[in-house]
Amino acid sequence: MPxxxxxKLGYTPPDGGWGWAxxxxxxxxxxxxxxxxxxxxxxxxxxxxYFSVSYSEIAWVSxxxxxxxxxxxxxxxxxxxxxxxxxxxxxxNSNSFLCAGPVSSILVNRYGSRPVVMVGGLMVSSGMVxxxxxxxxxxxxxxxxxxxxxxxxxNLQPSLAIVGTYFHVKRPLANGLAMTGSPVxxxxxxxxNQFLFDCFGWRGSFLILGAIVLNCxxxxxxxxxxxxxxxxxxxxxxxxxxxxxxxxxxxxxxxEENQTESRCQGCAHRFIDxxxxxxxxxxxxxxxxxxxxxxxxxxxxxxxxxxxxQGIDEYSSAxxxxxxxxxDMFVRPLTGLLGNTKWIRPRIQYFFSFAVxxxxxxxxxxxxxxxxxGLVLYTVVFGMAFGMLCALLFEVLMDLIGAQHFSSAVGLxxxxxxxxxxxxxPISGALVDAFGDYKYMxxxxxxILSACGIFFFVMxxxxxxxxxxxxxxxxxxxxxxxxxxxxxxxxxxDKAAYEAEG
Amino acid sequence: xxxxxxxxxxxxxxxxLRQVFKIVSKENLGSxxxxxxxxxxxxxxxxxxQIGEVRxxxxxxxxxxxxxxxxKMDEKKPKxxxxxxxxxxxxxxxxxxxxAEPQKYExxxxxxxxxxxVHKLTEGDSGFYYCEGVYAVSTTMGHVExxxxxxxxxxxPFIAIIVEVIxxxxxxxxxxxxxxxxxxxxxNETNADQTNTPTPGxxxxxxxxxxxxxxxx
Numbered sequence: 001m002p003x004x005x006x007x008k009l010g011y012t013p014p015d016g017g018w019g020w021a022x023x024x025x026x027x028x029x030x031x032x033x034x035x036x037x038x039x040x041x042x043x044x045x046x047x048x049x050y051f052s053v054s055y056s057e058i059a060w061v062s063x064x065x066x067x068x069x070x071x072x073x074x075x076x077x078x079x080x081x082x083x084x085x086x087x088x089x090x091x092x093n094s095n096s097f098l099c100a101g102p103v104s105s106i107l108v109n110r111y112g113s114r115p116v117v118m119v120g121g122l123m124v125s126s127g128m129v130x131x132x133x134x135x136x137x138x139x140x141x142x143x144x145x146x147x148x149x150x151x152x153x154x155n156l157q158p159s160l161a162i163v164g165t166y167f168h169v170k171r172p173l174a175n176g177l178a179m180t181g182s183p184v185x186x187x188x189x190x191x192x193n194q195f196l197f198d199c200f201g202w203r204g205s206f207l208i209l210g211a212i213v214l215n216c217x218x219x220x221x222x223x224x225x226x227x228x229x230x231x232x233x234x235x236x237x238x239x240x241x242x243x244x245x246x247x248x249x250x251x252x253x254x255x256e257e258n259q260t261e262s263r264c265q266g267c268a269h270r271f272i273d274x275x276x277x278x279x280x281x282x283x284x285x286x287x288x289x290x291x292x293x294x295x296x297x298x299x300x301x302x303x304x305x306x307x308x309x310q311g312i313d314e315y316s317s318a319x320x321x322x323x324x325x326x327x328d329m330f331v332r333p334l335t336g337l338l339g340n341t342k343w344i345r346p347r348i349q350y351f352f353s354f355a356v357x358x359x360x361x362x363x364x365x366x367x368x369x370x371x372x373x374g375l376v377l378y379t380v381v382f383g384m385a386f387g388m389l390c391a392l393l394f395e396v397l398m399d400l401i402g403a404q405h406f407s408s409a410v411g412l413x414x415x416x417x418x419x420x421x422x423x424x425x426p427i428s429g430a431l432v433d434a435f436g437d438y439k440y441m442x443x444x445x446x447x448i449l450s451a452c453g454i455f456f457f458v459m460x461x462x463x464x465x466x467x468x469x470x471x472x473x474x475x476x477x478x479x480x481x482x483x484x485x486x487x488x489x490x491x492x493x494d495k496a497a498y499e500a501e502g
Numbered sequence: 503x504x505x506x507x508x509x510x511x512x513x514x515x516x517x518x519l520r521q522v523f524k525i526v527s528k529e530n531l532g533s534x535x536x537x538x539x540x541x542x543x544x545x546x547x548x549x550x551x552q553i554g555e556v557r558x559x560x561x562x563x564x565x566x567x568x569x570x571x572x573x574k575m576d577e578k579k580p581k582x583x584x585x586x587x588x589x590x591x592x593x594x595x596x597x598x599x600x601x602a603e604p605q606k607y608e609x610x611x612x613x614x615x616x617x618x619x620v621h622k623l624t625e626g627d628s629g630f631y632y633c634e635g636v637y638a639v640s641t642t643m644g645h646v647e648x649x650x651x652x653x654x655x656x657x658x659p660f661i662a663i664i665v666e667v668i669x670x671x672x673x674x675x676x677x678x679x680x681x682x683x684x685x686x687x688x689x690n691e692t693n694a695d696q697t698n699t700p701t702p703g704x705x706x707x708x709x710x711x712x713x714x715x716x717x718x719x
Contacts, residue, residue: 046561049570049617201562204656211663218667221674 011228013403018224019166023174025222026159029117031181032216033156036124039189040144043202050202051137100153101418105411113158114223120154121216123147128210132203144206155216157410158223160394164403165226171398172345176336176391183328183387190322276409280466281400284459286413288452292356293420295448296389298428298441299363299382300324306438312372320379327383328390335391349460352396355388357453364446367439525639550640551579553633560647568621573633573644575614582635582642585609585616590630623650 013019107116127147134140159178167174196205276282303324307317335355338344344351362378362385369378394410401409431441510517519536531550537543553575563569575582587609589596608619616633628650635642 049572050568198559199562200651200656201564203564203567204562204651204653207656207660208663211660211667214664214667215670218670218674221671224678 011226013166013168014226015167015169019174021222022162022166022224023177025117025219026163026178027181027184028219029120029155029159029181029216030178031185032124032213033152033159034182035186035189036152036213037149038186039193042190042193042197043205046197046202047137047140051140100150101157101414102411103150104154104157105407107154108158108161108407112225113162114220114225116154116158117220117223118217120151120158121214121220123151123154124216125151125210125214127151128206128213132206132210151216153414155219157407157414159219160410161403161407162223162226164398164406168403170340172339172348172392172395173333173336175395175398176333176339179336179391179394180329180332182390183325183332187322187325187329274412276401276405276412279401281463282397282409284456284463285397285400286416288356288456288459289413289417290420291455292449292452293417294424294427295363295445295452296359296424297421298425298445299366300386301425302428302432302438302441303379303382307372307375309438310371310375312375316372320375323376323379324383324386327380328387331384331387332391335388336395339392339395347464348392348399349396349464350457352389352392353453353456353460355385355392355453356456357450359385359389360446360448360450360453362446363442363449366442366446527639531640550637550642551575551582551635552642553635553644556633556644556646560649562649562651563623565623565625565650565652567623568619569623569648571618571620571631571633571646571648573616573635573646575635575642577614580637581613582637584636585611586634586636587616587618588632588634590632620648625650625652 104116104120124147127143130147131140131143134143160175163174163178164171193205193209196208200208303320304317307320308314339348339351359382362381366378366382369375397409397413398406428441428445431444432438434440506521508519508521510519517538519538521536523530523534525531525548531548533545533547535543535545553573556573561569561571573585587607606621608621610617610619616635618631618633620627628648630645630647632643632645635644
């Protein structure tokens with residue numbers, strides 16, 4: 001185990017053993033968090049008919065919702081009502097989901113991952129069960145959207161955080177595997193939901209889904225808090241290459257933190273760590289991500305409608321999404337494996353920049369795809385790019401920040417990303433409507449993502465350089481102080497010197 | 503079968519026959535054909551618009567709940583003048599009258615779509631429902647199946663899954679407890695399943711970790 005990691009975390013992450021069970025738990029939790037809202041679209045047609053809902057009736061729900069809905073309502077010509085309802089529930093879900101980010105960070109910092117995930121699972125479950133008795137569309141939105149959304153948020157962040165505590169050397173692989181939960185659960189839930197709907201109608205399905213989602217509690221049970229045998233270790237002079245960057249990157253951070261953390265090496269009692277905003281790597285990540293999310297999800301949302309627009313029938317269009325999920329499923333663990341190799345791990349930020357850029361290029365080339373075969377090809381390439389990006393999304397944040405502060409970082413990041421995630425699809429939709437053609441939307445997304453890729457590449461080049469410089473400086477400084485300490489020890493005021501050093 | 507005989511003149515090297523038929527009633531629909539001696543023949547089938555989208559799988563709903571049964575005519579075809587709804591009664595079809603039982607049935611027609619809302623469902627309401635689009639010269643029929651079940655149906659898988667979850671959670675937590683008992687019974691031994699590398703036996707280790715665990719769980 002590289003000693004630099006120990007000094008940073010205060011303990012030795014197991015990198016295996018029970019860690020793999022935790023990865024399984026994270027797989028399930030993350031899977032439900034991302035895939036569950038998307039899979040509910042099967043029910044929308046009947047729910048909408050049942051409640052005879054029109055857009056104007058529910059427009060008063062909240063002013064934030066109103067703004068988004070009007071934005072979304074502008075582009076209704078191209079799409080049917082079901083799709084709008086789709087967006088509506090997705091928006092409410094995302095609202096709760098993303099805005100609950102900081103809340104779950106605080107809770108994880110205080111109580112650890114396990115209780116938060118189990119409570120989250122209970123919340124989603126009870127939300128769905130309550131929704132199955134729903135008598136109005138508002139009831140549904142509150143239960144599924146708000147309670148469900150919060151519950152899912154309480155599943156996502158703790159899962160990511162706990163993987164970081166169990167793994168260091170194999171962390172990219174563990175993250176890649178955990179993130180694979182999303183396409184796998186989506187792939188399983190979509191046909192399952194259709195089957196449930198055919199057998200039990202939407203009410204019965206919601207009830208049964210409430211039970212299925214309770215498996216998040218099983219995932220939570222697996223998330224045993226990692227055993228931290230705390231031992232203060234002196235910083236060694238020769239840390240091996242893999243964690244060098246890591247230790248150095250967080251070293252400047254740790255020097256600030258050391259004074260405040262003092263005895264409490266293993267615990268992170270801070271609520272929300274606003275000092276993260278001074279962290280260079282964090283700022284790069286944040287700025288890049290905020291812009292990136294405007295263009296990231298829109299192509300996924302519009303893939304099937306675009307296919308139908310090209311004249312492809314409904315089933316083949318839906319099949320494109322299955323292809324997308326299938327490719328995604330395999331690419332994520334592969335990316336994790338690649339990210340773990342000794343060539344890529346030290347410079348994993350470049351790998352992430354490449355993934356973002358790849359996404360951009362993929363969308364820019366999309367309008368060239370002709371016919372169903374062209375679209376299938378685009379879907380496969382897009383699936384690869386998207387999978388790569390998602391597998392690395394949180395790994396690079398952990399790489400920049402370190403596992404200790406990850407919880408707070410992810411909370412801050414998600415609440416700030418709330419905006420672009422919610423606004424992205426409606427703005428893209430407005431683009432499609434304004435030009436009457438999908439290709440401008442693809443160009444826009446492609447440009448945004450390529451630009452972000454280049455931004456990340458350039459900024460991380462600069463960041464790596466600065467970190468290397470800082471590490472050299474801090475190593476030199478340590479050498480100097482330890483030499484001085486040796487000299488001072490020989491002198492009678494050694495006690496004073498000790499305090500000055502400590 | 504009626505037949506009409508027409509003489510045509512040669513125009514631009516072609517013989518063209520154009521005949522206008524007034525479609526007044528259902529009797530005027532059917533198959534028409536024209537033939538040019540033995541050399542050419544064309545057949546036409548005149549029919550009223552047919553109902554497009556109907557759900558082929560049954561609609562499932564619950565006792566005491568209400569349900570919306572929908573029939574839709576393709577928007578490219580003309581709008582039906584009116585709609586009728588029938589419920590299958592054995593081999594017969596019994597028309598549903600809007601006014602007769604307003605608490606039970608509601609019919610909402612809007613251009614190409616007709617919706618039958620059935621309130622206070624009972625198991626007897628299961629079966630086939632027929633929607634009939636009425637045009638001046640023809641009618642067209644579509645059917646949808648309704649299945650009414652009680653809440654006990656989904657409750658069975660629901661409870662089964664809940665039991666599975668409880669069993670798994672209990673098993674995992676009991677396994678964990680037994681592991682920790684073994685470790686603390688073993689004294690200063692570090693937990694072999696937690697760490698890869700050998701760490702120096704530390705008195706503070708297991709105690710601190712168990713207190714950490716208690717605090718967090």
